[in-house]
């Protein structure tokens with residue numbers, strides 16, 4: 470007991486002996502005042518803490534060491550959106566200007582196919598809103614120049630990541646999109662060996678995020694999205710038909726596109742989303758992608774650098790079904806125009822909905838050696854060529870599209886041959902690099 474007493478005595482001991490006197494009432498009063506101040510301070514601290522948590526979880530830009538180290542998260546947090554003037558720009562960009570126009574959210578609008586599709590829709594009088602995270606997979610200044618081109622045509626490109634569910638919900642709150650043209654993805658076959666998670670982030674998680682927003686929207690939009698000819702993988706039966714097997718992908722990129730087709734099936738089956746997948750075959754043209762052979766061959770031929778040309782086993786030809794961008798755009802618009810309405814609402818399926826897959830190619834494969842000869846003639850420069858065995862890093866030897874289904878259902882009919890298309894590309898490339906006063910993009 471005496472021990473207890475002495476402990477309780479110690480508990481009451483002031484930190485500075487002699488200053489704290491328990492038995493004088495004015496001090497007791499002051500003590501009470503101190504303790505209520507401490508309570509107020511504590512609750513204020515908790516309140517500020519809660520505010521801070523909400524602020525950090527909000528979609529406005531934030532940064533942290535962890536996020537900065539992760540490119541996927543970095544892309545997510547660099548978006549800025551919201552506010553009255555932002556909503557006004559969103560509405561104005563998405564406003565339809567023709568009686569039977571559609572309202573389309575174009576993801577990946579800062580990209581090669583995205584800029585062309587957005588411009589074509591806007592020209593027809595459709596409402597168009599772009600979305601892109603402007604990542605640095607290739608020179609982002611090219612994406613910014615495409616964005617500037619779109620801005621001049623009245624298309625606003627919201628800067629944000631397709632994985633940002635709150636942003637997507639906000640966009641659907643502001644605009645009841647009738648269609649989504651989903652082109653945002655991590656493209657490129659070889660880069661998948663360097664940065665595999667970027668493919669999972671954009672092509673799988675990102676696709677699910679877009680489909681989640683679409684299935685919950687009311688009305689649900691019809692979705693047209695970019696798959697890829699790469700899903701044919703090691704399939705050796707040519708030309709590739711939509712009925713051919715697609716279970717032997719040769720790259721992680723191809724595997725994510727194949728996974729996307731299965732995910733699309735699920736959302737169609739469960740939620741009644743109308744979904745059309747487009748398997749593009751090697752798209753080329755003005756405002757193209759610097760990571761693609763026709764683009765970096767042009768740059769390297771002009772600068773006198775040697776170019777590597779791959780060949781298959783036993784000096785076999787490597788060929789591609791090169792498809793000009795204007796033909797791809799026609800296929801995309803025809804897909805949007807023929808897409809039936811989704812049947813669900815509020816996340817619930819009401820009836821079966823349309824599910825389609827189309828090849829969009831040129832249906833005339835050209836050997837890569839011939840691509841180089843055409844470029845040499847157009848650039849009036851002889852290429853310094855190195856023939857190499859094709860490495861096993863995701864590329865396939867041959868692509869050739871059977872387009873009869875797209876012809877029948879979409880009226881799709883490509884009209885630009887490689888010679889004509891490359892001439893347009895080279896003209897753009899030379900003009901772009903001289904006007905922009907650059908050393909050359911890529």
Ligand SMILES: NC(=O)c1ccc[n+]([C@@H]2O[C@H](COP(=O)([O-])OP(=O)(O)OC[C@H]3O[C@@H](n4cnc5c(N)ncnc54)[C@H](O)[C@@H]3O)[C@@H](O)[C@H]2O)c1
Nearest residue numbers: 577579580581582602604630631653654695697749751752
């Ligand atoms: N160009 C081709 O030859 C080809 C062939 C087959 C399939 N495709 C597919 O077509 C689509 C368009 O290809 P492209 O050639 O225009 O490529 P691109 O890289 O030029 O365009 C894709 C755009 O999406 C954006 N993006 C990527 N991840 C994003 C994310 N998480 N959130 C928001 N934006 C994101 C990029 O910044 C880029 O601007 C892609 O889905 C691609 O896989 C293209």
